[in-house]
Amino acid sequence: MARKVNELGSLQGEVTRYDKASVTRWIQGMTPKGKSPQFVAEAISGFLGRPVSPVDLGFPQQARGPVAARALTYREDVGETLHTLAELGSTDISRRSLLGTVPFVASALVDPQRQWLLWLLEDEQAPHLAAVTEGGPVDQVKAVIDMFDLMDNRFGGREVRASIVHYLSTQLAPMLQQRTLPSNQRRTLHIYAAKLAATAGWCSYDSADYGLAERYVIQALRLCAEGGDRVLGGQILAGMSHLATSLGNPAEGVALARAGIATARSAGSPLGLMRLHTMAARGHAVLGASRQATTSLLAAGGALDRSRGPAEESPWVRFLDHHYLEAEAALVHRDLEEAAEAERLATASVEANSDRRRRQAISRSVLATALLQQNRLDEAVGTAGSALELLGGVHSERSVQALRDFRARLLPRRSEAVVRDFERKARPVLGASAA
Structure with missing residues (x-):
């Protein structure tokens, strides 16, 4: 319970170090500080499979x-x-x-x-x-x-x-x-x-x-x-799915993507459908559901193949292409611990998005994680360092999140000099580590 609350807080930029003694104090009537009552409610909602509010748990109305x-x-x-x-x-x-x-409220x-x-x-x-x-x-x-x-x-x-x-x-x-x-x-x-x-x-x-x-x-x-507008509606649901999965609610992310898929199937927009299948894959990957994630990626590729090009699509999805699918698929394979495929796709995304600093930073962070998963520490830290430099010219929390994910994976090797040096350089941009 305490670990889940810490994870939910970390995803929203809140560093907490609750433990089982903290949970005991909450049961005894103490109210945790800040947004933590919402994180406690979100954790219990996930355990129960139904929405629970802080007030339902006995915390005072904030x-x-x-x-x-x-x-x-x-x-x-x-x-x-x-x-x-x-x-x-x-x-x-x-x-x-x-x-x-x-706070972000997943149940809402x-x-x-x-x-x-x-x-x-x-x-x-x-x-x-x-x-x-x-x-x-x-x-x-x-x-x-x-x-x-x-x-x-x-x-x-x-x-x-x-x-x-x-x-x-x-x-x-x-x-x-x-x-x-x-x-x-x-x-x-x-x-x-x-x-x-x-x-x-x-x-x-x-x-x-x-x-x-x-x-x-x-x-x-x-x-x-x-x-x-069903095409735009599907894209809004895709954004909701991305938000939910990124903030520690991948099951809700999958549900939102599926609602979007039901919308987009009748909207005449293969590119929009491609993005929604990709968001479903992202959620499945975080849940560790490899088969479902792979099936969703295949469906995304099939939708992309059916598109007759941006000119034949709604203006709301014309930014989507095979480079978008590569970048998102790299994240899926990263979360499934399929490092070689994540490396291949992230490298392709880095090369294809030389003029898009935000996408560059995200893809370099994913590439760094793929390298780390293959025990190529020096290459991984060097790649993450280049992603860190890109953030100097663009403000993007999505890019920061990807780098924080990489930094968290470095914790088992934090005693090594190259890791300590990266942590020192990253702290002004990424904030203090939760470790």
Whole structure:
């Protein structure tokens, strides 16, 4: 129990050293500090297979802004969603202290997933590839989305996040609340708002604001249903799956990926389906389910083969290609301890992404782990050092997470000089080690 709580905290940047004596104190009535009550609840939820809140366990209700709680809910009334999103964004930008460091709550992803699947079953008239209206505010918003995507790719999510949230909460959400908008424009703008909310979530993840990331993507999924875009909906579910798996909830990550696969099968988007199968493989690999992970990777490759190229796909998935699949598959093989295959794929990803520093840093970290798994310590540390240098020009929590994973694997060899030297260089970027 204590080990699981420590693991969940570490995944959200919290270093704790709880032991069995700590668990005894909690049973006796002591409340752990900070976000730890949420981690305790998440651990017990995993053991029981059902959601449990800190209050259910007898911990006092933690002070939290009302919007932080409401933003975890997928609401039927899209007007309430827009209001929640505008308030969340405004609080995020101008009154951040009211939000505090809201935690990621894995159990909160269950209901949005269920609501989306119900919408998918009930709305049989939803188009496979959503038609996008052009002209007026639609063109302006599309141009803004393109600009934000470019900035995110070049500089990382941390640098662009505030601008996205400000535009979404002060410009686009109020625009959608106007009753004079033509219905076809309103539908397209709901899709664009969903895209921006999902991007705000992804950028929040890149800033290590995991709780905010979760809240933005939940609201994004609801807006996407209003716009009826199944391709984008599948991609939002893929992002949710990535978030859940990366934060220690791989079973939920697999469930979210499967919901996305059910969405994408009827969406006419093989590239979108490829990403979702890959996310399922990621979750299976963390769970140690080798057969299921391999099956999912094969399905991802099959979907990629069926794609007729980016020009024939939705704009939301045109960034996906065989290089993306290589990079993610390397992570799968890393987690399955299949070091030679992880090395091959990570090397290919490093060579293919010379102009993308974030992807370079992640793939070099995975390559370093693959080398370490083959007892090639000096090569591994040298490769990780090059990944560390890349982080000087781009702020990306995903890249930091990959390097932290490598550093954690070095612990059995921490007495060696090359490891101690790497730890010293990495500490300013990765923070203190949990060891």
